[in-house]
Amino acid sequence: xxxxxxxxxxxxxxxxxxxxxxxxxxxxxxxxxxxxxxxxxxxxxxxxxxxxxxxxxxxxxxxxxxxxxxxxxxxxxxxxxxxxxxxxxxxxxxxxxxxxxx
Numbered sequence: 001x002x003x004x005x006x007x008x009x010x011x012x013x014x015x016x017x018x019x020x021x022x023x024x025x026x027x028x029x030x031x032x033x034x035x036x037x038x039x040x041x042x043x044x045x046x047x048x049x050x051x052x053x054x055x056x057x058x059x060x061x062x063x064x065x066x067x068x069x070x071x072x073x074x075x076x077x078x079x080x081x082x083x084x085x086x087x088x089x090x091x092x093x094x095x096x097x098x099x100x101x102x
Contacts (some may be wrong), residue, residue, distance in 0.1 A: 005032045006065070010092070014067065014083040021058075029067075033075050037062045037072060040081045 008025055011033050015022045021039045028034040038059040046055045060072040067083035070076065 005030075006067070006089060007031065008033060010085055010088050011036055011063070011067075011083065014085050014088045017088070018083065019083075020081070020083075025038075033065055035062055035064050040069075040078075 008027075011025060012022060015036075015038060019041060022036050023039070024037040026034045026036065035075040038061060040061055042057045042059045043054050044057055046053055061069050061070050061078060061081060062072050063083055069078040069081035071078065078098070
């Protein structure tokens with residue numbers, strides 16, 4: 001599998017494994033994902049009445065065809081939110097081979 005030729009199913013499975021939300025997927029000329037947009041959860045600390053609380057916010061991001069994460073509004077890279085596309089693809093291939101060999 002060449003870099004950047006992953007299907008919609010691989011993107012959706014990788015996002016669900018990581019706990020991210022996809023809301024838009026753009027396809028290229030072939031039935032492969034060109035880039036995807038979505039949200040990642042961000043935990044921020046906030047003090048309310050002198051008590052420190054953790055608040056979960058959503059950050060809007062985009063992923064390119066290789067699963068690299070960028071800000072939705074600029075070219076800032078967020079490496080910690082990359083999608084493990086090659087791992088999901090390899091796992092799917094392994095399951096297919098096991099299913100055929102049974």
